[in-house]
Amino acid sequence: MTLRHFLADDDLSPTDQAEVLALAAELKAAPFSRRPLDGPHSAALIFDKPTLRSQSSFAAGIAELGGHPMLVDGRLAGIGVRESVADVARILGRQAAVIIWRTFAQADLVAMAEHAGVPVVNALTDDYHPCQILADLQTVAEHRGALAGQVFTYLGDGANNMAQSYLLGGATAGLHVRIAAPPGFHPDPAVVERAAAIAAGTGGSVTVADDLGLAEGADVLATDTWVSMGQENDGLDREAPFRPYQVDEALLGRAAADAIVLHCLPAYRGKEITAEVLDGPRAVVWDEAENRRHAQKAVIAWLLERSRDGA
Numbered sequence: 001m002t003l004r005h006f007l008a009d010d011d012l013s014p015t016d017q018a019e020v021l022a023l024a025a026e027l028k029a030a031p032f033s034r035r036p037l038d039g040p041h042s043a044a045l046i047f048d049k050p051t052l053r054s055q056s057s058f059a060a061g062i063a064e065l066g067g068h069p070m071l072v073d074g075r076l077a078g079i080g081v082r083e084s085v086a087d088v089a090r091i092l093g094r095q096a097a098v099i100i101w102r103t104f105a106q107a108d109l110v111a112m113a114e115h116a117g118v119p120v121v122n123a124l125t126d127d128y129h130p131c132q133i134l135a136d137l138q139t140v141a142e143h144r145g146a147l148a149g150q151v152f153t154y155l156g157d158g159a160n161n162m163a164q165s166y167l168l169g170g171a172t173a174g175l176h177v178r179i180a181a182p183p184g185f186h187p188d189p190a191v192v193e194r195a196a197a198i199a200a201g202t203g204g205s206v207t208v209a210d211d212l213g214l215a216e217g218a219d220v221l222a223t224d225t226w227v228s229m230g231q232e233n234d235g236l237d238r239e240a241p242f243r244p245y246q247v248d249e250a251l252l253g254r255a256a257a258d259a260i261v262l263h264c265l266p267a268y269r270g271k272e273i274t275a276e277v278l279d280g281p282r283a284v285v286w287d288e289a290e291n292r293r294h295a296q297k298a299v300i301a302w303l304l305e306r307s308r309d310g311a
């Protein structure tokens with residue numbers, strides 16, 4: 001059996017991602033049409049950081065797939081403290097058909113996947129948020145009618161999980177991904193390199209700069225909090241350098257006339273985005289939040305099927 005995991009966006013090839021997104025659309029139209037967790041099998045859900053959209057969308061989605069969402073309290077379990085990640089993985093892999101984990105270090109998630117014996121899904125780490133990007137791609141496809149060739153500009157903290165996942169997942173989908181971020185908050189160059197290599201094969205492209213001109217003519221504008229979970233006391237000025245990158249009406253005016261606006265939420269109105277834009281007609285953030293459920297159901301069903309087939 002070949003186990004498939006979803007630890008970072010580029011664990012899915014362009015073909016894989018297209019299959020998952022097609023399944024997400026199918027599941028949105030017919031939510032109970034796939035029941036890979038019927039039994040019910042359990043799906044372990046662990047959150048080491050705050051959550052609203054992830055916990056609710058995974059729990060609802062797992063139930064719709066016929067399964068049981070098994071909430072595991074990371075603090076009670078003491079993952080990496082009371083017992084090693086490897087031992088926790090061995091235990092949960094004997095209880096659950098899939099493990100979904102939100103944590104800090106990507107390396108811990110990788111260790112979980114190495115020892116679980118069942119598919120492991122990244123529900124956000126410091127480095128990536130790939131389930132959110134699948135939902136965002138589904139939302140872009142719904143509102144723009146296509147993915148490949150769309151100009152997708154993200155503004156704000158270019159070093160965070162969302163920016164890095166947009167680079168990898170967006171390049172996989174053939175988007176022209178532009179990251180506009182202040183100096184000192186650019187993505188890891190190794191991630192940019194990986195994304196550029198993917199884009200070379202999909203017809204997409206990758207641009208990282210501190211230049212607000214990257215918003216010019218964009219089909220999609222996206223932003224995210226300037227202070228990600230776990231960075232609250234990192235000693236960096238997370239206000240002044242980001243101010244020019246706020247998504248406001250003026251910035252939106254530089255994008256395409258029919259551009260849409262994404263935000264993974266929670267949003268801080270008056271910081272990375274104005275209330276006018278977030279609550280205005282171009283923002284599609286509630287569709288984006290709903291699509292978490294459909295996209296995650298699709299990736300879970302796809303991973304289980306591939307892992308069973310040994311494909």
Ligand code: NVA
Pocket residue numbers: 124129160161162224225227228229264265266
């Ligand atoms: N970059 C944000 C995403 C929240 C969904 C964070 O990590 O807090």
